[in-house]
Amino acid sequence: MSEFNPTMQLAYDYLESTNTVVFLTGKAGTGKTTFLQQIRKQLPKKLAVVAPTGVAAINAGGMTIHSLFQLPFGPLVPGGIEQPELHYNVEKKGLLASLELLIVDEISMVRPDVLDHIDLILRNIKGSAYPFGGVQLLLIGDLSQLSPVIREEEWSILRPYYTTPYFFSSLVLQKTPYVRIELEHVYRQKEQAFVDILNEVRNQQVSAENLSLLNARYIPDFRPTTVDNYITLTTHNGIAQKINQELLEALAGQEYEFSATISGEFPKDAYPTDTGLKLKIGSQVMFVKNDGSAEKRYYNGKIGKVTNIAGSTVFVQCGEDDHEIVVEAVEWTNVKYELEGEAIAETKAGSFAQVPLKLAWAITIHKSQGLSFDQAIIDVSEAFTHGQAYVALSRCRSLSGMVLRNPIMAANIIGDPAVARFNEQAKALQPDQSRLNHDRERYQLFLLTELFNLSELKTLLQSFEGLLPDLQKEVTEVAEKFVRQLKSERSQQAASYFLEKLRLAIEDLYRQLPELIGTSKDIAAKADRLMVWLMNRVRLMEAFSIQPFSTNTYLTLVQSSLKTHERSFLIALSAPVNEKLFLQFIEWREKRAVMEKVMPNMVLTEKTLKVIAERLPATLKALGSMKGVGTQKATLYGAELIGMIRTFQQVQSGTGMEQGQLF
Template identity: 65%
Template sequence: MKQTDGNPVIQLAFDYVESTNTIVFLTGKAGTGKTTFLQQVKQDAKKKLAIVAPTGVAAINAGGMTIHSFFQIPFGPVIPGGNARPDAHYSPEKKALLSELELLIIDEISMVRPDVLDQIDLILRNIKENPYPFGGVQLLLIGDLSQLSPIIRDEEWAMLGRYYTTPYFFSSLVLQKTPFVQIELDHVYRQKEQAFVDILNEVRNQAISPENLALLNARHQVDFRPPAEDPYITLTTHNRIAQQINNELVETLPGQEFEFKATIKGEFPKDAYPTDTELKLKTGAQVMFVKNDSSAEKLFYNGKIGTIIRIEKDTVFVQCGNDREIAVQALEWSNIKYKLEEQQISETNAGSFAQIPLKLAWAITIHKSQGLSFDKAIIDISGAFAHGQAYVALSRCRTLSGMVLRNPISAHNIIGDPAVAHFNTQARLFQPDAKKLELDRQLYQKYLLTELFNFNGLRNRIAGFEQLIPGLQTEVLSIAAKFSKQLDAGDTGRIRKAAHYFHSALSAIAESLHAQIPALIGKSKEGAAKADQLLQWIMARISLMGHFSETGFSVTAYLTASKDALAASVADKSRSYVKALNAKPNEKLYDQIVVWRKSIAEKDQVMPNRVISEKTAAMIAEKLPPTLKALSAIKGVGPQKAEQYGPELITLIRSYLQKLQNPETEQRSLF
């Protein structure tokens, strides 16, 4: 990954993500570039990754999915422990996707409950068949514990409090026993005034000095009413207050009200709607952009404030200060889902939300302002009721001079959580350096070496086939278990010898299975699927063992070879039992008919099914009708299509049979 602005802390974080599988908690004050880092990792990471977040809005903003959707976790409390398999109901596609996952990024981690993290750990260990925390998947946890905290009702905490000391992610059982590093970004990009940065630091640490509190309260202006041309936005604690301010002010404006309806396609959760589905706007209304301008001009960004100067049909014209007017039309947000394509995790569009990217912006809740920056804001935290609210509100402002306090702030408005303060103090003692990075790189190499000789995947797939390989336990599993305890990444000769031994042992097992499986599974499709999964795993491991019996072991070599081996084993269908069972009679002829059908459809400019259906094509391939009369009797053909397409189809059939039989065949009449 590339360096960013020469910032050594960001480079350290990149190095940890790229060359270790250590869990990383990336934190930092508001405006230090956490979101920018996330997007950079998404763009540059070589690992197969997914991005999740606790809320719909956070997931859309991060370009990922909600935790609950991605892992299919219920919203209520999840009691840890027991032998439950929450992944048991997963589809084969979901299991395959998670089995390929190497890096999981969780944004807004401060809002994630500990039971949710423990559930993710359990699911990934099950799917990966790996006892390591999170099944060996690296976690990149991004967020600021001094900002918004998890939402847990009293009755929920009554259940969870028996197992966890705090409602925060760091109290999860998995993180209590798993080493992780905290990397804190310390360069503030949002604010430039050192005095203001110092105030925010003290508010964040819940220890504001009398001098800085006085400096902050100097921004209190009694009955402040911003002039119409001055775009101040009010940040308030409750949604009803923000709605009331917006509704009252828009109603005072003269002129026609325009309503813009959103277009929603596919799956797009309501809690992720970026603005109103029925957006009501008037000329003169103060609005905020809710999306970044993706064009080269970059005329607006998420959080930019402006005023509507006119509305014409599907276009809203917005003036932002002295900048030129911006013509705003509907833009689209995507709700992504992840899928596995050729052993790579890719994004697919599950749904979309299209709307004018604006919302009324005389007021907004502190919660919804997270991640935004404002030049001018009126702050009202007199009703602050939760940890982090005061800090989030104040840190939205770029300058102290751009802030007006609706009411004076007192120390009791700055609500903090002692548990967070204690965790932050402890975590700062263990911030990593170059030496720690090198140690964690070595641990990663050792972990991957244990993965090479980890046969849990074979053990879990062998059920039902044990009798076919009676020597598995003594010749493979027991020896692998003993060898794993004596692993040394520096002992190249011993690793090569071990790889050579297991390459030979697994090759013999594969040949034995291929010889015996057909008689065992018969016509069982379930048995065929299990046999394919077993042989795919074995063939991939044979390829890996063959590679490392000749080549030295390294992180890069292992990651490359394992991906290549898995892709090759999945792609090779030559000995697939499922394919053999599902094969259509005369499949080559069927494929030729489908190709012919496509060419006819393109020539006649119709859909392929208008020519003949796939079911009909399969029936023709199976029945091999020798004449037009026999062809017309097949369901889906009939006399008319037999007359129209029959000569070409009969020619295909005869050509196919001739290639099968080889000897010269007499030219019989089509009729």
Template identity: 40%
Template sequence: MEHTILSLINQTNRNIFLTGKAGTGKTTLLRKIIDTTYKNTVVAAPTGIAALNAGGVTLHSLFQLPFASFLPTYGSVPLANELQRIENRTSLQKHFQMHKNKIQLIRNMELLIIDEVSMLRADMLDAIDFCLQQIRRNRLPFGGVQVLFIGDLLQLPPVVKQQEWEVLQQYYEGMFFFQSKVVKEHPLLYIELEKIYRQTDPVFIALLNHLRENKLTEKDMAELQRYVKPHLGTKTDDNYITLTTHNAKADAINARQMEALKTPVYRYEAKIVSDFPEYMYPIDKVIELKKGARVMFIKNDPTGNRRFFNGKMGTVQSLNDERIAVLLDDADVIEVDRYQWKNVRYRLNETTKEIEEEVLGSFIQYPLRLAWAITIHKSQGLTFEKAALDIQSVFASGQAYVAFSRLRSIDGLRLLSAVPQNGIESNEEVLQYAANKATEGQVQQEWEQGRLEFLQEMAMRTFDWVTLETAWLQHSSSYSGEIGNKNVYKNWAQQQYAKVKELVATAAKFSKQLDGYFRQGASVEYVCERVEKSVEYFIPLLSQVWYQVMYVLEKVYYQKKVKEFVGELEELSNNMGEVVKKLFRLQQLMALAATGKDFSKETVSTERFEALFMQIVTNVNKQMKQEQLFTKDKEEETPKKLNTYEKTLLLWNEGKSIAQIAEERNITESTINKHLIKLIEEGSIVADLDKLFSKKEIEELSPLIDALEEDSLKTVVEQTQGRYSWDKLNLFRKVYLGKE
């Protein structure tokens, strides 16, 4: 069954609900899917802790959803109050003003895994469906993204307040995710894992099944009655952990037992690195321990040696400020290391278009929790050898089942109160939905049918280049009225658009041929051969256009007033890359299908795409370097254009007089005098009186300048009877007096 499920994920686009009783390996299979799928995958969960445990993000943060009830309607929203917020399709759209990186992430998503789906509300799933359709511009369910739902519906149910339900009940029959509009209109493939790994005793397994379905028999009740020991409670030396309904009860038991220990207390504070919000803390920021304290591990052994697992119990044997040693219940002693939890988000690799994890922050702490008592909610996913169950105050259907199913064997059970005579409530809606589960034969049939549909759908999508053509049409039309740097490329854009338009038309014709092959039942081998030839035809032609876009982008990137133009070119480059990537992907998938091999991360890669991208980048850089060298050589060959002052300086340095310079430049001596004053002030000319003036001029003007009482040349002009111009006298004075 596991191999078939992996094949359904990797070789079809089926939306799946994967469930199973406690201990059937849902979490293990989830990790295997994540580790092996080649699809762009995002893992999410309804709550922060569930997301942390699954190694993903919350659904609210992924889709930027407000904390509100959602109505599957358009128009005005019913009036809410300070205790209740309501959104619908119309009002929700304002939350979709996302950063372009988030939009690209969602548009490139191929597989969305939602863990702990029992807590996912129907209205929230409809909001997610609406968001995906809007952002991806795709009216298929979930915007065409394959969705894998994982969880046990008979465990923890979704939470809905009474005032919320009063509004929501007008649109929904209930709040479980399968009661959403999208799932009702597009049913999921319901797969249940049957093999139980946690328990091996057939009697206990049968009892758990009866409890799960609220069908406890008289024999079951009599069997459970044997384990009712309310007066024993939990002793500090019997290695039982109490599972109770409320945090306050669990905290009180742990505090009382800690107080009874007369050993010193040690406090260990978590190290918070970068961004790790408090609501995501997996355990308390500060944990207090004593020698003799009962503890349990809340993570599996990261070394892979399986020394401990999530829920493994033990007693603190020794400790100091830097060290904790725990004696496990099976007599092994472990020196505990701190564990690092990571807060991640997803981002799109701009080069490969692959979705990657980005670590935002971490929480580093000893993976230990006091274990005289724990809430049933926090015990979900854990396994215990011995547990005392406080089910008297069970308030949600599924709580009792979660508590009982934590045990490996009924021999480790202790009941602190009797099981009610009317049994323990299970949700009838969930039991009715369980009737939809597929048989193993049906699952196999779904894979066989879905595989061919997936290949056909992939082929049609791969050669549908309407988005590419539209992008080029919009770009080539955007030059109307443009001036400046962008307008230089108007003809270039029209030429590239013409090439793309022709390629799109050819791709559309080939797409029709492919559709015909699939409808006629052509062999996968034949279709693979046709796809192979088409890829070899299209890739060189698409690469030429892609190169042109990246080349122009590189040329204009650092120019002024081209921000919008650069954005358009980047978008075109992304569109070109997406088409090329899909071609390589289809080529690989068809080849694998033709040879009967599995689709996985090992067999489907982006190597050819990355190699082509890097080759284009290399070619662009090479071309740019050649152009820069050519420009530099040309600049060296072409004399620099001189300004008017530099021309005067050049002639002066050749030894020419003021009169000669004026004559050669065809301007007045007065103007040359002004030039020389500026050049002297700049330090370009040495203020040499003998070189600038004749001996006679120096003898006549020197005493007149010395006799000046005010900073004015009017007197000198009058005394020389106009033989010297104002500019020449000013030049003489500056040089003679040494003024700058």
């Protein structure tokens, strides 16, 4: 990956060629978020992204941990529930059974009991004794930033089991080999003197000289000019709201209110801005989303001033930019993960549409995490918890762009000794090439075990009473015994045995498919999933019945199984209204995925394409309103899709191409 620096490349190599748990850390501004975005685009593993809070989940483009794993919000006592996944439906179990990589963003805010519960759930669902059931975890975050929110009564319940409230105290990580990779090159700040100050604040060891240099930015009674774009970062939400309300009311002129449109599931704690956003001309605002257009006119955290308001459109001038930015409502998506075949697809659970702005004379330090500012007024005189001062100061790109509302005292820089101890001890977890090679060998042994781990087959068969009865005794039970006594030299012989049994199962299932599919759409979908699983596992057994097992061959075969169309004969049995058009969409999606270097389901899911083939939307507006598409994807792909629809209709009707508008 040429765009990665050497440390990022090491992290990518670990994710690509091992299943070792990786804790990716680094100072603010070292590119952790950028790395996450690249991983989502480039890594071929089946992955899901989660975060501890709604806002963090939306920013990371994933789900909250509690939503994906359906966890209660209270303390989760280890050993309290042996099978917390019992209430999951078959689809949820199938999704988690297919998971290869779980990315947890803002890991510094995750409690240890939550991580232990995830471990228990994944081990149960995967039918594996490996930590997290063999699923690789990428834990991203900086322990010097915000810590877990845990009340005293909750900690009194968890204290007997954990030495600290941080994720690294989880029982699973106490017994699991993992690596800590630290990104060190700072991209946000360019001044070495400022970087040095931030490093000392991060380590709670600020020298008198650097504290004096920092406090030189204290300017009593500072009032920014109307052309400046300063934002105040403060410790308490009430203070930020008071500043914003007072300054909005002080502006002359009409007040305009913009109402958000919310549909489906979108948690209130994840709302990116106000549902009733009040603005006046002259309001200082901050963009709360990156511009999804090719022009990239704005980014999350960019500050500007409202220069005009016309209907539903807001005009914003940012600093000395030559042109105003024309701003209209955009959509945020609350993601859910669903299993389609053997691929994990992102689907839209809900949406929040609003002008992507919020009043920005002031925000809380907590809400500033992950953002960067050119000009900021900082007040940490009332800092009350670990990491607040560091988060606030590190949001600034330069020392000269920072103004302190009150001088900073050493007492304002609050740290946690437990974090300092862990950071010092964890230096031994930084891997080198030798450790990477060792972990690659461990991964190969794990994948060999996975080849003969047929527990997912048992889960899939639960939906069908009496279906394929011989599989339980002749396949799944034998596989469980073989895995317990796994010997690599016997793997080819074992693959040949299971190959024969699975081929017979496919023949038997194929004879029963018409009857199963006629039962209900739900049963048809489950039969489709079972058949896909069997065919992909047969392909693996075929390969390793004639050659020794290797990691590269296994991973290549697994990835190719996601791109084949062997589901097409099942599609024919439960064909959508316009099967030929649907198959054209599938072929088009493959080409787009190659062009964009993404997994096909990141273009549009198979489920969504089926609906499009059935409904035949005639305009971009109609296409964009469909579940799983949305305005952004309709803009990107609409012309091609509607073009294919019209050509299909022309062939079907035998008439000339209808002339019409896309909009």
